[in-house]
Amino acid sequence: MSVASDQFKGDATRVSKDEMQRALIHRGLKKYEAARSIRQAAFQDWEAARQTAAEIKWDAVNHLDDYLAEFADKIEANGAKVHWASNSQQAREIILGIIREKKARSIIKSKVMTGEEIHLNECLEKEGFDVVESDLGEYIVQLREEAPYHFVFPAMHLARGEISELFTKELGTAPTENVEELTMIARRVMREKYLSADVGISGGNFAVAETGMISITENEGNARLTCALPKVHISLMGIEKVLPKMRDLALFLPMLATAGAGQALTGYNSFYGGPKSGDECDGPEEFHVVLLDNRRTELLADSEQRDSLGCIRCGACLNVCPIYRNVGGHTYGTTYQGPIGSVITPHLRGLQDWKHLSNASSLCGACTQTCPVKINLHEHLLQNRRNASEEKPVWWEKMAFKGFEFVMNRPFLYRIGSKIARLVFPLHELVKASPIDPAREWTKTRELPPLAGQSFREYWSKRS
Numbered sequence: 001m002s003v004a005s006d007q008f009k010g011d012a013t014r015v016s017k018d019e020m021q022r023a024l025i026h027r028g029l030k031k032y033e034a035a036r037s038i039r040q041a042a043f044q045d046w047e048a049a050r051q052t053a054a055e056i057k058w059d060a061v062n063h064l065d066d067y068l069a070e071f072a073d074k075i076e077a078n079g080a081k082v083h084w085a086s087n088s089q090q091a092r093e094i095i096l097g098i099i100r101e102k103k104a105r106s107i108i109k110s111k112v113m114t115g116e117e118i119h120l121n122e123c124l125e126k127e128g129f130d131v132v133e134s135d136l137g138e139y140i141v142q143l144r145e146e147a148p149y150h151f152v153f154p155a156m157h158l159a160r161g162e163i164s165e166l167f168t169k170e171l172g173t174a175p176t177e178n179v180e181e182l183t184m185i186a187r188r189v190m191r192e193k194y195l196s197a198d199v200g201i202s203g204g205n206f207a208v209a210e211t212g213m214i215s216i217t218e219n220e221g222n223a224r225l226t227c228a229l230p231k232v233h234i235s236l237m238g239i240e241k242v243l244p245k246m247r248d249l250a251l252f253l254p255m256l257a258t259a260g261a262g263q264a265l266t267g268y269n270s271f272y273g274g275p276k277s278g279d280e281c282d283g284p285e286e287f288h289v290v291l292l293d294n295r296r297t298e299l300l301a302d303s304e305q306r307d308s309l310g311c312i313r314c315g316a317c318l319n320v321c322p323i324y325r326n327v328g329g330h331t332y333g334t335t336y337q338g339p340i341g342s343v344i345t346p347h348l349r350g351l352q353d354w355k356h357l358s359n360a361s362s363l364c365g366a367c368t369q370t371c372p373v374k375i376n377l378h379e380h381l382l383q384n385r386r387n388a389s390e391e392k393p394v395w396w397e398k399m400a401f402k403g404f405e406f407v408m409n410r411p412f413l414y415r416i417g418s419k420i421a422r423l424v425f426p427l428h429e430l431v432k433a434s435p436i437d438p439a440r441e442w443t444k445t446r447e448l449p450p451l452a453g454q455s456f457r458e459y460w461s462k463r464s
Contacts, residue, residue: 004333005356011331012360016445021157022326028156029319035262036316042264043254053255054374056248057310064300064309067209067242068291074212078274080287088118091292095120095201095234096127098288102232104129104198110216110223111135111154112203113313114236114292116147117335117348120201132193134222136186143170149329150337151315152260157328190222200230200284202272204237205312206252210245213273214289217256217266224270233284235272239291240309252312259372260314299347305380308343310373317367317377323360332357339367343380351388358384418455425451 015021040046060067072082085091091114099107107129109115121142124131133142137154141147143166148154155163160177167173173185202223206215214235216223227233243252257263276283300306318324318338329337334345334354342357358381367377389397407413428448431437439448 002353002356004353007333008331008356008360011333012327015328015331016326020159021328024157024159025325025328028153029325032262032319036258036319037262039258039262039264043258049251049255050372050374053251053372054307054310056243056251057312057373058307060242060244061240061300061306061309063244064239064242067244068239070209071207071212071242072289072291074209075214075273075289076212078212079277080212080274080289083288083290085290085292085294087294088292091118091236091290091294092120092123094290095236096123098232098234099124099129099199102198102286104232106193106197107131107199107201108193108197108226108230109133109138109201110203110218110226111138112201112236113148113151113335114203114238115201117294118236118292120236132190132197134190134193134226135218136183136220136222139186139190140166143167147330147335150318151313153315157330190225194225194229197226197230199232199234200226200228201234201236202227204235204241205256206249207237207242208246208249208271209242211273213246213271215249215253216270216272217253217268218270219261219263219267221268224268227270227272227284228282231284232286232288233272233275234288234290236290236292239293239296240311255372256312256314259312259316259370295348299344302347304383305343305347307373307375308340308377308380310375311340311344312373314372316370316372320366320370322362322364322366327360339377339381340375343375343377343384346384346388351384352392355384355388358382358388415455415457422451422453 043049076082083094085094107124109121109131111133112120115121121131121133133139135154137156138148140155140158140163141149149157160179160182163182164175164177167182167185168175171185171189176182202216204214205217207213208215214237216227218224227235243249253269254265257266260266272287275285275287296309299309315338317340318329321338324338332338332341332345334341334349334357336345336348339361342361345357346354361378361381363378363381365378368375368379371377407417425448428437428439432443432448434440437443442448
């Protein structure tokens with residue numbers, strides 16, 4: 001069993017017993033569900049929109065080489081510099097090289113999930129740079145020295161009182177549970193950071209091949225300031241973020257807002273195509289785009305699960321997943337949580353070390369049903385389980401299924417087993433959840449269903 005698996009089981013046990021945290025998550029997601037339903041109903045045909053989005057992303061993924069080359073050519077023609085990073089280390093070295101070349105010290109970041117993926121903050125801080133997250137939720141979890149809890153809502157696991165205590169401890173402010181006052185505290189800190197930052201680092205929601213532009217979607221305006229005020233702007237993106245045409249955003253921007261936060265349209269939608277020109281007063285003097293592979297091309301080579309590269313990181317699958325709702329985001333121990341994280345993390349970080357995520361699923365299919373680009377998530381979870389088993393079989397699992405197959409193919413053995421189970425079940429009730437209970441791993445958190453007093457075959461023979 002891997003270290004990641006042990007961590008997952010321990011954290012899942014702890015968080016599932018934390019009623020306050022679970023209540024926060026359930027309450028927040030109930031509000032999201034209501035808002036999302038209203039926004040989906042505003043589409044003329046939500047299912048047709050999903051189908052169209054899936055087809056556009058499928059085309060983009062299957063012609064990724066062409067669209068990436070087109071995007072790079074177009075954005076470089078506008079004065080940007082494109083860097084290709086094969087892995088996390090290479091991406092960190094590229095970004096460090098740019099920062100050192102500019103003799104920068106202070107760095108401001110908007111939300112960058114790929115930055116979390118390559119552990120960029122830890123790298124920069126280790127090198128002595130001052131790095132501040134400008135997204136409010138990201139800033140809160142940064143002060144707590146935690147990873148984001150959710151793709152869209154990084155601090156959704158925290159109550160107002162906890163945030164107030166954090167600001168009092170770290171920033172020396174007066175206690176308050178007023179949302180506007182808490183926001184203004186962070187804003188005052190951020191404004192100073194924007195003005196003093198030498199480098200701004202952003203992610204990117206979409207990269208448009210046709211125009212060579214990056215689309216960034218946000219609700220606070222912090223990404224606009226991060227990209228516009230510092231002299232150097234670095235955008236770190238996964239290579240799968242490309243879209244073929246500018247017109248595709250007419251669908252993807254409202255779809256991302258609806259699926260991600262239950263909004264008609266996100267507050268700020270900005271496009272960046274290069275550094276400022278000579279007659280412009282705003283914008284960076286240099287614009288660097290770092291395109292990250294980090295084993296995405298290996299996933300691209302998997303014909304079964306290639307469509308998972310179409311993910312637009314809306315977080316909708318997390319919001320409906322019963323596992324995520326009960327164990328929380330930090331339990332996953334990786335950048336990408338929930339169903340989509342359980343599908344792609346074994347590809348990005350190693351199947352055997354992370355196969356437990358694919359087993360942490362009810363296979364209810366809610367994730368597939370809600371995904372705006374129709375990724376077949378629950379089927380991919382099953383495929384990961386199969387691939388892990390074929391790559392490195394677990395002997396006792398193999399023996400158990402062989403035994404199950406042997407008994408199920410011999411009706412007389414099944415009938416004998418059923419009678420023995422009915423005789424033994426009362427003994428189980430006496431030792432339930434104790435150390436000598438053979439079903440203890442199950443009964444620690446759930447009840448075994450009672451066995452019927454007679455089988456259907458016995459009932460039918462008596463009835464006849």
